[in-house]
Ligand SMILES: Nc1ncnc2c1ncn2[C@@H]1O[C@H](COP(=O)(O)OP(=O)(O)OP(=O)(O)O)[C@@H](O)[C@H]1O
Ligand code: SF4
């Protein structure tokens with residue numbers, strides 16, 4: 102009896118109905134080209150509407166929003182200028198300009214010994230550093246208090262600031278996704294433990310802890326590039342909790358969705374469920390979170406560097422260039438030193454936020470096409 | 471050490487554990503799961519005979535699904551919602567069992583639990599001649615293609631980031647129903663069969679109406695050539711004309727593919743139309759189950775009678791006494807003692823409030839749980 106059933110089933114679903122399939126294929130093809138040719142009257146109108154995948158819809162909504170486009174263009178310009186600009190100059194972030202003008206001074210000392218007169222010439226030659234120079238053809242944004250070109254420092258600083266932003270956000274997202282994913286997927290006590298850890302991270306006041314960490318780094322004489330790596334790690338360590346919470350919540354709610362149950366009832370293997378169904382559905386939120394996170398990481402890094410606890414001098418970042426503000430005369434008379442990095446920070450953070458908001462709106466299915 | 475010995479004692483015999491001092495028992499209560507072990511195994515485990523297995527694609531014995539509703543500090547459940555409590559049923563090959571009952575009586579939970587989508591609290595399930603009671607996730611995956619489900623809500627049961635083709639062909643690819651290069655043709659033929667234009671293959675679910683989505687769900691379930699499908703109110707979200715189309719489609723497919731259905735609905739006329747036999751659920755348990763014409767012509771249980779009397783009758787001369795149920799359906803988290811229906815039953819007796827009636831067979835294939843009928 103069972104075999105009979107199977108045969109009948111096969112008949113229905115496989116080649117028995119091959120004819121309509123082919124007819125269908127014929128029908129479907131000319132319809133694509135019909136868009137460019139004259140429209141066919143007989144066709145159902147809705148069939149000619151171009152099919153958009155969800156990703157295309159999102160892109161379309163995103164590019165339609167002016168603010169996010171402004172943000173995107175600004176960011177592109179910032180990145181391009183910071184990474185390509187320095188190639189056209191022979192200076193870099195630590196070149197000091199010694200052309201502050203030279204002067205020689207000679208003093209003549211005459212004295213007599215045993216009736217003879219001697220004359221001594223004491224000549225001092227000073228070569229001064231060209232510091233706090235106002236913008237000129239050589240230094241488009243002038244020089245800082247150590248005679249380094251401000252433009253170069255801003256560009257190199259941008260390289261570090263923007264890179265730290267990306268590295269930190271990517272790492273913290275990875276950590277967050279892993280932790281949140283484990284918590285959400287396995288639930289129960291695993292979830293309890295991870296979420297309590299997240300809670301603890303949430304109630305730690307970030308700034309003071311970051312300051313302490315930086316102080317520890319400084320005390321241990323971690324300097325130079327190593328200090329930058331450590332800074333990244335510290336920022337990651339204190340940044341993943343938010344992402345973990347987000348991912349966990351998302352996965353918990355996705356797990357309850359009926360289409361996940363449908364996957365289960367289909368006997369789909371676990372990896373397929375995770376990579377084809379869970380992650381693509383978490384991705385939109387993650388992208389938004391990452392974009393907004395980039396802005397705040399840049400801000401935190403700048404603050405730390407400004408306080409002298411972040412990226413150490415002579416490396417430039419936007420934050421530690423603004424450190425020049427500590428000097429009152431600089432604040433008052435040398436806007437060209439601290440203004441540009443400040444504006445860059447503002448532009449970058451604002452743009453990331455614009456893009457993030459734009460993405461969020463674009464991903465929101467409730468928004469109109 | 472002591473606890474260990476006690477546990478084995480409990481699971482093997484329903485003899486109450488030896489007395490302990492109050493402090494220990496109280497402390498235990500705090501950490502103990504709310505169901506005493508003995509109550510889960512309060513029946514004789516009788517495996518179905520060879521013959522029964524050959525006849526029925528699905529046999530369910532004493533199935534229970536309790537959802538934890540309250541947990542203690544360390545996350546162990548202390549109170550349960552008995553969404554499905556001691557349900558037994560069987561479905562012969564190629565036949566349809568209709569399940570009716572008010573909203574919230576556990577129909578969906580029953581369907582999902584017997585498919586292994588929810589872990590069951592207790593009970594046995596035999597499917598297609600095999601005992602799948604203790605199957606793990608991996609073993610279940612091998613038989614999942616034979617038992618499919620059409621979900622109640624056609625909106626949330628389709629993955630929003632997949633095309634219709636992707637959704638329907640996923641199971642086909644995973645279970646290698648047809649060779650890889652034939653999948654597209656196969657799926658398109660099936661879509662055509664289910665009343666979907668094949669050029670929808672590359673479309674996304676958001677572009678479709680409820681009825682079309684329901685057809686996508688049907689196509690997805692049938693694409694893996696199942697033998698048994700749980701249809702969880704497949705038409706209740708649709709308007710009447712589309713309901714009829716979908717029902718006819720399901721019926722045609724049933725005869726073509728020799729499918730067995732479990733057809734869940736709260737619409738009695740729909741159930742009467744499609745089912746060979748009908749089970750009536752109330753608050754998580756089956757109160758009556760029998761062949762469709764018997765249930766509709768000669769219902770035994772007072773709840774079934776009241777449900778039937780509420781169905782509008784087209785013939786005005788055939789006047790029916792409508793039985794209006796009093797009160798509202800009690801919460802399954804806190805069901806009444808004795809017969810669960812006693813708070814609303816027009817024929818309630820004293821014994822009903824204390825003692826739960828036995829669910830037993832009175833005529834061939836017609837079972838009922840009510841004190842109005844002989845209990846032994
Ligand atoms: N995952 C869950 N966790 C806790 N309780 C649940 C869960 N799913 C269902 N329930 C409860 O179990 C009971 C039965 O629910 P179920 O969805 O099976 O009802 P139903 O008969 O399908 O109702 P409807 O006709 O409205 O679909 C309800 O009281 C519901 O609140
Ligand atoms: S057992 Fe008693 S209360 Fe329950 S349905 Fe029968 S008569 Fe009514």
Ligand SMILES: [Mg+2]
Pocket residue numbers: 577578579622702703
């Ligand atoms: Mg339901």
